Amino acid sequence: MWELDRQDVEDLATGAAILGTGGGGDPYLGKLMALSVLEKGMKIEVIDPEEVPDDALVIPSAAMGTPTVLIEKISKGTEVVEAFERLEKYFGQEVFATMPLESGGVNSVNPLTVGARCGLPIVDTDGMGRAFPELQMTTFNIYGVPCCPMTLVDEKGNVVLLDAIDNVWAEKLARVITIRYGGTAWISLYPMYGRDVKRGGIPNTLTLARDIGRSIREARAAKSDPIDAVLGITGGFRLFEGKIVDVERKTVAGFARGEARIEGLGDDSGSEMVVQFQNENLVAIKDGDIVCSVPDLISILDADTGLPITTEYLRYGYRVIAIGMPIHEKWRTPEGLKVVGPRYFGYDIDYVPIEERMRG
Amino acid sequence: MWELDRQDVEDLATGAAILGTGGGGDPYLGKLMALSVLEKGMKIEVIDPEEVPDDALVIPSAAMGTPTVLIEKISKGTEVVEAFERLEKYFGQEVFATMPLESGGVNSVNPLTVGARCGLPIVDTDGMGRAFPELQMTTFNIYGVPCCPMTLVDEKGNVVLLDAIDNVWAEKLARVITIRYGGTAWISLYPMYGRDVKRGGIPNTLTLARDIGRSIREARAAKSDPIDAVLGITGGFRLFEGKIVDVERKTVAGFARGEARIEGLGDDSGSEMVVQFQNENLVAIKDGDIVCSVPDLISILDADTGLPITTEYLRYGYRVIAIGMPIHEKWRTPEGLKVVGPRYFGYDIDYVPIEERMRG
Numbered sequence: 001m002w003e004l005d006r007q008d009v010e011d012l013a014t015g016a017a018i019l020g021t022g023g024g025g026d027p028y029l030g031k032l033m034a035l036s037v038l039e040k041g042m043k044i045e046v047i048d049p050e051e052v053p054d055d056a057l058v059i060p061s062a063a064m065g066t067p068t069v070l071i072e073k074i075s076k077g078t079e080v081v082e083a084f085e086r087l088e089k090y091f092g093q094e095v096f097a098t099m100p101l102e103s104g105g106v107n108s109v110n111p112l113t114v115g116a117r118c119g120l121p122i123v124d125t126d127g128m129g130r131a132f133p134e135l136q137m138t139t140f141n142i143y144g145v146p147c148c149p150m151t152l153v154d155e156k157g158n159v160v161l162l163d164a165i166d167n168v169w170a171e172k173l174a175r176v177i178t179i180r181y182g183g184t185a186w187i188s189l190y191p192m193y194g195r196d197v198k199r200g201g202i203p204n205t206l207t208l209a210r211d212i213g214r215s216i217r218e219a220r221a222a223k224s225d226p227i228d229a230v231l232g233i234t235g236g237f238r239l240f241e242g243k244i245v246d247v248e249r250k251t252v253a254g255f256a257r258g259e260a261r262i263e264g265l266g267d268d269s270g271s272e273m274v275v276q277f278q279n280e281n282l283v284a285i286k287d288g289d290i291v292c293s294v295p296d297l298i299s300i301l302d303a304d305t306g307l308p309i310t311t312e313y314l315r316y317g318y319r320v321i322a323i324g325m326p327i328h329e330k331w332r333t334p335e336g337l338k339v340v341g342p343r344y345f346g347y348d349i350d351y352v353p354i355e356e357r358m359r360g
Numbered sequence: 361m362w363e364l365d366r367q368d369v370e371d372l373a374t375g376a377a378i379l380g381t382g383g384g385g386d387p388y389l390g391k392l393m394a395l396s397v398l399e400k401g402m403k404i405e406v407i408d409p410e411e412v413p414d415d416a417l418v419i420p421s422a423a424m425g426t427p428t429v430l431i432e433k434i435s436k437g438t439e440v441v442e443a444f445e446r447l448e449k450y451f452g453q454e455v456f457a458t459m460p461l462e463s464g465g466v467n468s469v470n471p472l473t474v475g476a477r478c479g480l481p482i483v484d485t486d487g488m489g490r491a492f493p494e495l496q497m498t499t500f501n502i503y504g505v506p507c508c509p510m511t512l513v514d515e516k517g518n519v520v521l522l523d524a525i526d527n528v529w530a531e532k533l534a535r536v537i538t539i540r541y542g543g544t545a546w547i548s549l550y551p552m553y554g555r556d557v558k559r560g561g562i563p564n565t566l567t568l569a570r571d572i573g574r575s576i577r578e579a580r581a582a583k584s585d586p587i588d589a590v591l592g593i594t595g596g597f598r599l600f601e602g603k604i605v606d607v608e609r610k611t612v613a614g615f616a617r618g619e620a621r622i623e624g625l626g627d628d629s630g631s632e633m634v635v636q637f638q639n640e641n642l643v644a645i646k647d648g649d650i651v652c653s654v655p656d657l658i659s660i661l662d663a664d665t666g667l668p669i670t671t672e673y674l675r676y677g678y679r680v681i682a683i684g685m686p687i688h689e690k691w692r693t694p695e696g697l698k699v700v701g702p703r704y705f706g707y708d709i710d711y712v713p714i715e716e717r718m719r720g
Contacts, residue, residue, distance in 0.1 A: 161521035169518055176536040249592055 001121065004044040006107030008028050008062040009034045013273035015310040016108035017308040018212055018230060022106015023280035023299045024131035025063065027312060033063045033077050034112045042116035046098065049125045049203050050134055050292045052194035056096035058123060059191045061114040062107045064174060065184035066256045077113060079186035084114045087188040090149055090161060100124035101138060101190060103205045104131035105310060127190065129328040133255055135174055136167035137340050140190050149172065150189030154181035167318050179254040206267035216306045224346045226306025227321055237358050238324035239284050239291055240273040241266050241303060242319045260314045262322065273322060275300060277311050282345050284322055292324035293347065295331040295340040296354045299323050361481065364404040369394045371573030376468035376617040377668040378572055378590060381657045383492035383640035384464015385423065386670060394472045402476035407457065409485045409563050412554035414458035419551045421474040422440050422467045424534060425544035425617050433455050437473060439546035442714065443513040444474045447548040450509055450521060459483035461498060461550060463565050464491035465670060485561035487550065489688040490657050493639040494613055495534055496527035497700050502713060503560035510549030514541040514716055539614040547666045562688045567669045576666045586666025596685035597718050599644050599651055600633040601663060602625050604678045615639050621714055622682065633682060635660060637671050642705050644682055652684035653707065655700040656714040659683050684714045
């Protein structure tokens with residue numbers, strides 16, 4: 001068990017935004033929400049998945065919707081707690097802990113708020129090891145854990161309790177409800193017992209996010225390269241350096257879809273990279289060739305500070321470095337690639353792990 | 361308390377389709393569903409609202425969606441029971457009875473199925489006294505009864521439990537869920553106690569529907585005019601006689617919207633009537649002038665048989681008689697007209713009761 005202090009929260013929000021691969025929501029908002037509970041004197045306690053008893057109930061907390069809308073909507077900070085408490089009440093069993101479902105600016109931090117407010121620990125794991133746009137895209141899904149029952153709450157006070165027949169139907173129904181809510185829902189879902197947390201989760205992603213954020217901060221303080229620090233911890237690769245020259249972004253069916261076009265600088269002069277996204281970055285295309293694809297992680301970092309730029313903040317003129325990072329092995333199975341491989345997102349290519357691409 | 365036999369069910373389905381004013385779903389389907397429970401030896405027992413104790417819980421049963429889709433989807437007949445039982449379980453209190461929320465082909469009959477299958481009586485009342493297209497359009501709403509919690513079930517087995525902040529939000533959220541389900545949802549909603557059933561409902565509409573259906577059947581057997589029989593019971597008026605020459609119908613935002621154009625015959629030769637609908641008939645326009653509008657009832661009947669034709673069965677060439685019937689006084693208040701008056705449906709006119717229009 002470790003307790004998060006202010007510095008941990010800030011580091012974690014930064015690191016989570018890098019794992020969020022452009023999605024997962026504004027890390028700054030997430031950070032503010034978590035800091036506000038610390039300021040109220042509440043504690044944020046994180047436990048290792050191995051500390052969760054097999055038959056203890058864990059209920060994750062998250063937000064879903066378009067990040068571009070999330071930044072326009074003011075959360076009272078209590079919606080995500082309401083979603084959690086409604087699902088807890090529906091279950092009628094004692095809850096042992098909460099946890100994140102994805103790593104991302106807002107969704108790594110939401111469970112911290114819930115844990116602190118409800119006096120519960122947060123399990124150091126999640127079901128993606130990065131951010132993904134759809135509810136069925138979790139390693140828990142691969143291990144047969146149902147997404148439902150789930151709750152969806154909006155800032156007005158509407159509550160939906162969803163009991164879909166499978167995780168794909170949960171996504172379909174939750175998506176239209178989220179759109180009708182106005183673009184954002186605060187959710188609680190994938191209630192599960194300790195044995196599934198340990199079997200299905202990607203372990204220690206809160207620690208990883210904190211470590212990434214810390215390494216950037218320390219590198220900047222030491223005037224060394226923060227991007228080298230990130231690549232060191234994640235086993236990632238530099239994909240491209242350049243200047244953003246064009247960003248297309250529209251909200252389609254409740255998702256932020258689009259692409260960013262980057263004109264090469266330095267070693268990449270004369271080349272161009274296009275990064276396409278659906279909330280999260282999906283593929284990085286250099287001069288017409290895919291150089292990194294889902295489920296591997298693609299993040300766009302500020303070239304000077306090493307800080308992540310989420311899709312909703314991509315702007316013309318930013319000097320950026322795109323990096324690619326290997327995904328956790330749980331996603332690299334046939335079952336995993338069926339759910340989050342390039343073909344699911346409409347790209348007619350086989351998945352090639354980034355390490356292989358970089359060797360070749 | 362009275363028990364419905366096969367003949368009652370058939371009469372009730374016919375009469376309810378007339379009160380359904382073009383909507384409320386195919387009376388034939390509704391009849392088949394109710395007959396099938398009688399054939400299984402179950403009983404359909406109807407009680408007067410005055411027989412419901414003040415503090416007894418009553419949970420209504422219904423279907424929502426586009427009638428044009430409903431006729432294409434095969435119901436197992438158990439979905440509406442599932443919706444009812446899920447809401448009952450959520451409430452955790454003993455249920456005294458079920459009841460209809462609207463008068464209409466399918467929605468007058470759905471509660472009969474639920475009552476028979478669950479061994480509960482059906483209260484002889486509803487919240488519309490006709491059919492209306494949206495959930496907040498009930499007299500219970502005017503009397504402050506919340507629509508939520510409500511359940512929505514589809515034929516695949518998906519279940520949603522909705523707890524919206526008000527009845528308009530219940531409609532908005534239930535509508536997108538119904539559309540995502542594929543166009544039809546089996547629902548249970550407006551759970552309420554006996555005192556609200558008696559205070560807010562339009563009483564004895566099952567009896568009225570049965571009596572209308574019976575009068576048509578008896579008139580036809582006696583070779584007298586079935587339409588006169590209907591007008592006698594309902595206090596209604598002949599609006600127009602003619603032949604359908606055009607029907608426009610499309611599914612918009614989960615509703616069947618459109619209009620039927622009728623060319624005059626007999627006394628109405630040389631005139632034209634247009635009946636516009638949103639699931640239900642909204643206004644009847646004769647030679648450019650509105651002669652009957654919501655919330656008064658407009659039904660289109662087969663000129664020969666007196667049997668109702670719901671909007672989804674309107675076809676070129678049908679010889680029809682359009683009739684108008686006065687709505688229950690509970691809708692004729694300022695509060696009622698705000699919810700179901702012509703302005704709500706986009707017509708910039710004041711409501712004039714049909715009796716006044718016919719006198720003038």
